[in-house]
Amino acid sequence: MRLDLATPEDAPAMASAHAQAFDTPWDEMDFEDLLDGPGIFGFVVRAEDPAGVLVCRTAAGEAEILTVGVAPWARRQGIGKALMVAAIGVARGVGATEMFLEVDVENASAVSLYERLGFERAGLRKAYYDRGSNGRADALVMRLDLTTGPD
Numbered sequence: 092m093r094l095d096l097a098t099p100e101d102a103p104a105m106a107s108a109h110a111q112a113f114d115t116p117w118d119e120m121d122f123e124d125l126l127d128g129p130g131i132f133g134f135v136v137r138a139e140d141p142a143g144v145l146v147c148r149t150a151a152g153e154a155e156i157l158t159v160g161v162a163p164w165a166r167r168q169g170i171g172k173a174l175m176v177a178a179i180g181v182a183r184g185v186g187a188t189e190m191f192l193e194v195d196v197e198n199a200s201a202v203s204l205y206e207r208l209g210f211e212r213a214g215l216r217k218a219y220y221d222r223g224s225n226g227r228a229d230a231l232v233m234r235l236d237l238t239t240g241p242d
């Protein structure tokens with residue numbers, strides 16, 4: 092298992108991990124374009140195959156997790172946490188003082204991961220996610236103070 096700071100050459104591996112983790116995947120070009128953007132960094136985890144991906148944007152002292160996902164076969168082995176801890180480290184290193192993310196209120200595994208890292212519930216965006224025939228779901232906005240805490 093290897094966790095690397097991503098370069099545009101990692102876009103295919105990132106897209107592969109993302110496609111395994113999400114129903115609506117981002118493609119290679121999405122990752123290439125993103126990694127070219129100002130303040131953007133990402134990580135990719137590889138085992139035999141791409142297993143996990145994270146992209147974060149920092150601007151004006153704030154970091155935002157744009158995506159984090161782990162392939163189903165690689166879950167519950169600490170990869171999601173390792174990706175988040177790595178992102179928190181980089182965000183702190185570039186001077187960000189707080190980190191935000193949005194998560195489906197019903198995504199218990201992700202909410203648990205974030206809460207264990209110290210994220211707190213900062214707000215709710217009603218009917219934020221489109222679930223097609225299953226209607227819409229609320230997004231929880233979560234915030235981590237990067238000026239305190241162990242991670």
Ligand SMILES: CC(C)(COP(=O)(O)OP(=O)(O)OC[C@H]1O[C@@H](n2cnc3c(N)ncnc32)[C@H](O)[C@@H]1OP(=O)(O)O)[C@@H](O)C(=O)NCCC(=O)NCCS
Pocket residue numbers: 112113159160161162165166167168169170171172173193194195198199200201203204205207
């Ligand atoms: C959420 C996700 C990234 C977690 O990745 P992971 O590699 O399985 O997470 P970890 O193994 O690092 O787990 C860390 C902690 O998160 C929590 N957690 C993770 N999966 C969980 C689950 N299925 N149920 C309950 N808690 C869970 C636990 O607190 C866990 O700690 P523990 O294993 O010591 O109990 C992964 O389930 C995923 O990719 N889901 C689909 C995509 C997604 O929802 N991304 C987040 C969008 S905001």
